[in-house]
Amino acid sequence: MQLTRSTSGGSAASSPASGARRKLHMAPKLAYRNLFYDRLSLIVTLTGIVFSVVLVAVQCGLYIGSERTIAAVIDQTDGDIWIVPVGTKSFDDPSLLTGRERFSALSAPGVASVENIMVSFSSWRKPKGGATTILLVGSDWTGDDRALRPWNLVEGTLEDVRAPSAVAADRSYFKELGIDKIDDTAEINGTKVRVAAVTKGIRSFTTLPYVFTTRERAQMLMGASAEQSSYTLVRLEPGADANKVREELARRLPDAEVLMRDDFRQRSLDYWLFQTGAGAALIAGALLGLIVGIVIVSQTLYSSTKDHLAEFATLRALGASAGYIIQVILLQAVISGLIGYLVGMLLSLLILWASQDTTLNIVMTPGLGVALFGITLGMCVIAAISAIFKVTRIDPAGVFSR
Amino acid sequence: MSKSTRDAEGRAILEARGITKVFGSGDIEIKVLKGVNMQLRAGELTLLMGPSGSGKTTLLSILGCILSPTDGELVINGSSTRGLNAEGLADLRRKQVGFVFQSYNLFPTLTAVENVLLALDVRGSGAENAHAQAEDALKSVGLAHRIHAYPKKLSGGEKQRVAIARALAGSPSVILADEPTAALDSENGAAVMALLSEVGKDPNRAVLAVTHDHRTLSYADRIIVIEDGRIVDSRRNDGAANEGSKSHAVN
Known part of the structure; x- marks a missing residue:
């Protein structure tokens, strides 16, 4: 067999890099392909993320909804100072003034x-x-x-x-x-x-x-x-x-308590959300959702990384920096997070829509949507740590036969 | 390149000086390499041979900047590995060394051309002309028609040729091949060795292949034999004696 000489010329390694040179961006492609190559693993990952997103969205939505419900009448009332009977815990805890x-x-x-x-x-x-x-x-x-x-x-x-x-x-x-x-x-x-x-x-x-x-x-x-x-x-x-x-x-x-409007509002919120434990339960539910999400994503990413360990070792042997390999794993986590977030938000909005005419007040605000996006990506990045830990300890010499 | 040109010794692209490698410590200390001195010369295909446990793979790992020697110095194209940490070694490897593995080590989720592009990306190649370079590399190993094939659709010989194209991507000055024919039948093994021999003719490149396969001897410009962590023989191959079999295999 004769080696045919290259026609395009130019040595990538030897040619000096120009400042404005466009990158090849093969890391995102490898991350995406690895992710979709293991379909079952991807489904498990996405299930974990979607479960987490929905749980956190509903719990946080309920929390915000509870805040709004508790303070609804106070918020609808245009007044500066509330005179309330001594010991009043909230608007919904009425007794009579003198x-x-x-x-x-x-x-x-x-x-x-x-x-x-x-x-x-x-x-x-x-x-x-x-x-x-x-x-x-x-x-x-x-x-x-x-x-x-x-x-x-x-x-x-x-x-x-x-x-x-x-x-x-x-x-x-x-x-x-x-x-x-x-x-x-x-x-x-x-x-x-x-x-x-x-x-x-x-x-x-x-x-x-x-x-x-x-x-x-x-x-x-x-x-x-x-x-x-x-x-x-x-x-x-x-x-x-x-x-x-x-x-x-x-x-x-x-014989009465005189409260600024915001103080009465906060007192009502504190009573129902924290003294009764209702709000703490909602926050605990949201945290549980996060933890479950982190554990599932972490497990599947780690398992996927282990499956591709030989490839990562090859990448390392080819001269890829640790940063390049970490980039691939983080991109896998971020892609999973993006898809999981979109599906999870869609499901959450469906749940919100279904609860519209019920006594359940679940609220989705733009702020909560943005926060959930950040939380989801953060969760996936945290979940990637164990996989990164594993991959940075690869011995590239393992690519050789022994 | 004519035979007479190849007979003239090229410059040393890679030089190992007094390489020692010790694994473990105390009672379980194992000295795998014991002061190895060797050179890989431009325009040559060198075969590294030796029995199992002789230190071939360890030496290959050190020559490929994957392992650091316990003692001694490795110089590639004037750059010494002395004092380099893992990232420094990776950087030198990225710039100077291309690998061909026994098990091909292609990325199953990427096509042939994408496998080559990945190597170019790792080596910091820009997007301009990268596709053309990758396709040219594949064409040069006779795989113009298999550019978009995934590894699972390729035969063993084709996979190894993709691996050679990947090693060539970015034009590294040293190509290290680890048992490149071990997983191939004799026909494909011969084709791969012929290809490596061609690659080795480049006056700016040195090729080293670790092998057990004596059928590959005819392709070598130089043969180095290692035993018990020491180079016991290093000589130019008698080209005339093997020319016939080489031509036969190439054809």
Whole structure:
């Protein structure tokens, strides 16, 4: 056999490298081919990543959803300072103030307006029999655009809720409330009410349905006096020093707690998410998902690397730097992570879509999507460490027959 | 290249000076190489022969900058390996040495041309002309029609020719072949040796093949025999005596 002389000429090794020289990029090709060569191994890897992504997405989505649910009414209320009964743990933990808070607050310097809010656990008797507990919320929205009111109305109007015996209920709780549609009737604490408006997506973290009505009707249904309320919401005059006003109100009202809006919000979140352990369970679930993902990906990448060890030794013998070989393994991890992330996110979005009209509030935000992408890639890179550890200890002399 | 030109000794491209290699320490210390001195000359195919356990593979690993000697010095094209760490050795290997392995060691997930391109990539070759270089390398070993074939679709002889093309990619000055015919039948073995002999004619390159196969003797310009970690014989091959069999095998 005659060696045919090369026609293209040029020695890759001997020719000087020019600064702008394009790279061949064979490492990504080798990583991609190795990955798809072991189909079974790839499926196991992707299953691990997808499982992890879905679990972390749902757990984090539930956590964010829980935060939003717990703080939903506070977030919907335009107020600066909340006057709450002493020892109140959250918005959903109502008791009654003494009744003089409104006037004390109104006479304090820097206060623009004051709104009383009634919140109470009440008994809801279903039209077809049976009863359940609800969280009745009463507020004054007449003439004050900033007052607390039912939001996300999909049927009926705020005006309809002001009609005699009228209440607003959320569609996601229809089954639990034993109603089917607007205008259905039920009883609250033995008094007949009519569902005059329907909201969508106002969920409660306690799973007790919120039912909205006017403050006067709520007071009547609860048997409270006209002065009594669960919370007194204070709005400040423009330019007023919120801390000074809060301190003055606290001085005037020793039998109540005076909290800035953000403090009341945080107190509600801390109580439900951490004191009850619900949030910790969600975070633990997300961490578990991450750990399972890391273990599965780590196992499969390590096993795949072991299968290709002879090839990596050959690469090393050919003169590949440790960095080149690490690049191949990391690329395998990153490609797996990308595919796993895309499939996992698709599944997570399907789960979100399926839970839309349920009491389960799972939220996916752009920030969570980006964070999940980073977490997935990070997880895959961490999982690649054991494989890298193995491959950097290859003895290239192993490529020779002995 | 004419026979007379080949008879003139080329410059030493690789030189091993007093190479010693010891594995283990204390009671389990094994001295595998005991002061090896040898040269690989440009334009020559050298055969390294010796019985099992004589230190051939260890010597090949050191000559290929895969192992560091315990003592002694290796100089390739003026570059000494003394004091180089693993990455330094890899760098010298990348620039100066091409390998041909007994088991071909091709990447099964890459086609023939991609296997050659990978070697070019490892050697830092740019994308410009790389495909042409890789295809030329394959053409030069007679595999123009098998460029896009995966290794599993190639015969043993074809795989070894791809491996030779890969070793040639980037034009290293030293080609080291480890039992290149051991896994081949006599016909393919002869073809591969003929090819290595052709590769060795390059005046800027030296080729060393480790072999047990005495049928390969006829292709050698020089034969080095190692026994018990020492070079016991190093001589120019008598070309005239073997010319007939070489021509026969090449054809």
